[in-house]
Amino acid sequence: MGFLTPWFLGGLALLAVPLLIHLTRRDRATPVPFPSLMFVRRVPQPSTARHRLRDLPLLLLRALALALLAFAFARPLLDRARAAVAAPVGGRELVLLLDRSASMASPDRWSRAQAAARRALDAIGPRDRVTVVYFDGAPTVAAPAGNMVAARTAVDTARAGAGSTRYAPALALASRLLANSALPRREAQVISDFQRAGWRDAPEARLPAGASLTWVDVGGDAAPDVGVVGVDLRREEGANGATVLHVAARLVTNGGAARTVPVSLAIGGRATRSVRANVTPGQPAIVTFDSIPLPAGWSTAAVSVPSDAHPANDRHHFVAAREQALRVLLVDGPSRREDAGLYLRRALGVGASSPFRVDVVNRDALRAGDLAGHGLVVLHDAPLRGAVGRALAEHVRNGAGLLVALGETSAPEAWEPALGALLPGAPGPVVDRTEAGGARLASTERGHPVFAPFADTHSGDLTAPRVLRRRGLRLASDAQVLARFDDGAPALAERAEGQGRVVVWTSTLDDWWTDVALQPVFVPFVHQLAAHTARYAPSPASYVVGQSVDPARLPGLTGSEWVAQAPSGRRVRLGGAGAASVLALDEAGVHQLRATSAAPGSGIPLAANADAAESDVARIEPAAMAAAVVDSARTGAQAAIAPPIETRAEREARQGFWWWFLAGALLLLAGETLLSNRRAPIAR
Known part of the structure; x- marks a missing residue:
């Protein structure tokens, strides 16, 4: 037996209330008027009634009713899943796959994912091993097997990013880790919102024979969302040789009613244009802005809509240069x-x-x-x-x-x-x-x-x-x-x-x-x-988070060693001995890239955004993914699809014991009322 909200058990302290009432209650004598009391001797009345319990059945009814109310509000449940995991049936090799893609950036969705990961770690027995893996476009081992401190730290410090959802590479890594385990039970658990756009059936994603797949679906119903999924740029020669830029933004919305939203365009961090756009679910909207004169060099810009439940697509960054020819x-x-x-x-x-x-x-x-x-x-x-x-x-x-x-x-x-x-x-x-x-x-x-x-x-x-x-x-x-x-x-x-x-x-x-x-x-x-x-590859207006860029192929960038600064301020050295040769754009925003010999502030900017597919709310059923990953015919009928991992809230909602406790408390209170009325002194 467990409790979903155990702090309500503090209400059991209210059991002292009926006890105090019974202990402090005293009987009062009814005065009888006499013409004269001069010949009546005064006899002291004993007051021992306050020191002993009277009407014990009434006290028990009141105390039990209060106790049942406290248990009802504490939401009791039978925690069979945890008991089954803790049963001594041999060690378990668990690969915990935590989705941190852009579609998981909603605060509610991410908090549910972290809570599910913590529950999985709480269920690890003394003979079990767990490996924590982050995944978006590519998987990363965040905590190796055998280190529970590192596993809990990895879950507590994880953050949703702006990468694309890709399930196959993560499952392929889990398959390799499970294949190398000698423990009798092997399991991969996926904590995700299960976006259909991220699923591709691949042979390397199959789990080994005997392994099972469980899942925690934290997606739920998608909240209404409006996102900017791309921009189209057109340069035009204006008067006196000036270059003007025409910007058209593409918007999508996934639900709710048709509505009007404000859309703003900022150049160099300063809002320069603002329009209102009509968006309809299922229909992309095109928003155009008035032409903007482009100064010399590079300009950073962004099109944004008001923040909502899916923040990863509320702002689309891009860069533009007057001359890239x-x-x-x-x-x-x-x-x-x-x-x-x-x-x-x-x-x-x-x-x-x-x-x-x-x-x-x-x-x-x-x-x-x-x-x-x-x-x-x-x-x-x-x-x-x-x-x-x-x-x-x-x-x-x-x-x-x-x-x-x-x-x-x-x-x-x-x-x-x-x-x-x-x-x-x-x-x-x-x-x-x-x-x-x-x-x-x-x-x-x-x-x-x-x-x-x-x-x-x-x-x-x-x-x-x-x-x-x-x-x-x-x-x-x-x-x-x-x-x-x-x-x-x-x-x-x-x-x-x-x-x-x-x-x-x-x-x-x-x-x-x-x-x-x-x-x-x-x-x-x-x-x-x-x-x-000419090895000419003009810098695009923006990249997708997860792409890699070779600085040697960018026009206007000199040298053979470079420094890249991410939007978060993190710096990476590229080229030279022991350094990476390409820049991995792993953050959304504007990255700055320059030669090491150049002054800070020079170089070229590179804009990166979340994949437009992350705005697609279409989902794949976790059971369908599990059926593809756990191939019984291929693995010799030893593999099995484990049932989905329920959260304690889902398990409590399915069991509903609190109704019975509340009904019992109401019945006892009704009985207490009848019994107290029968025992009440009748005034004469």
Whole structure:
């Protein structure tokens, strides 16, 4: 027998009340008037009645009624689960999986999860072992087996974060821990809200033979919630060369009635725009703000809604910069055709917010100083010699990209040796395929970044362009061929040199030797070529918590060693000996990343938010997850799905003993009333 609210048992002290009443009660003599008392002797009246109990049945009825009332308010229950666990049937290996994802950040939900974890630890017997594991996107062993002090500390200090829910990796870790245990009973217990978005059936998540899965579902009915799940940004050139930013935010709500909520936009921590949005359950809402002028450099911003039961999606952080474009230097060769680089220049400039800024120069007018600030140099049938060729070779080694299109003037002897040594192969003689109807691409590296966008059906036919003339390419030993023609000759090859990259296309990128510039695939193909060659990956407006970022691939960030500061103020060193090479974004908010040699406050900001899937309230039944994890057919019929772990409150609500205690107290009070009325002295 246990009690849900044992402090009400303090009401048993009220049993002293009827006892005091009975002990202090005294009988009073009824005065009888006489004409004269002069001949009557005064006789003292004994007062011993206050020192002994009278009407013992009435006292017992009153005391028992008060005791039953105290027991009713203490909410008694039969704690069979704890008694069963404590039974000496052999040791138990328990892996306690505590969900700390963003969907668990509701204070009520998290407090229930911690209370359930503490109950699980209270039930650990002297022969048992427990391992506490936190999980969100990835699991972490917070307390190893055999250390109860560490286990209780891990539960007490745990906090819900902003990570995504992923059950399979956590169950896979539990499976490995249980498989290594020699104890006769093995159990994994999941404490979670059981979001459907986080469940993926995976073979590695199966528990070993003989192991069981229990669970504590702390989800319950989802409270109405409005969340910001994303923003769309569009830059636009304003007057006098200024850049303005247009922001559109996406809102979702999971329940309740349709309503209007305020939505605010803050730039640099200061609210600048505010609108009201109509949100309807099950229908995403789009909120647009007035355009905002962007200052130079990076700007941090956030779209927020009023705080509610699910705080993880009440604020969406993002960053924006006025200039993130890749500067491209397009070098035209001495062609007889006017504006030979027209197609390339137009292709790189397509789009209202093209990521490329193209400067065009003729080969004969190119100077070494023109290379500065350009992350990509395109030599369109423009071989270089002399000092400018050597300067370009050094520019590539320092991290720039070089894209070369071979053409009529790109003979082997036309190249500066220092620059020609960087190419993935030595240019050969011209090959004319006109009489055969032209060559076509026959094989490409579909998984390569240049060709990945064309892997899906209807994404563009790279075999459509015809190449009437091309140059041969004698490949270097460390060159990688990305595409070949139908005769097996290299069409596209690349080679890394220092911190830069060189890519060679063995024909022209116009309508002179090929019709590739006239095909629909030309623009996306050129964009992929330019971005890959320059290693260009512009920082997105925001990341998802749990993603990793390689500082070496971020534009505008220099150096080889960096310092990252999380929103909480925690600092991490990256690069160098003994340090991580990538930054794990494990907190929601704005992270600051800079080179160790740079001054504090410089560098670039990186915004991270909880996964939009954490706002999805759809749930998976824990029993369905258990049925997938505990596969009796695979494990030899030894495994079993254990019943869910009830909380003591759930167990007490199901048993309902307090009704019987209250009913008994009411009956006794009714009986006490009848008995006291019968025994009351009758006034004469």
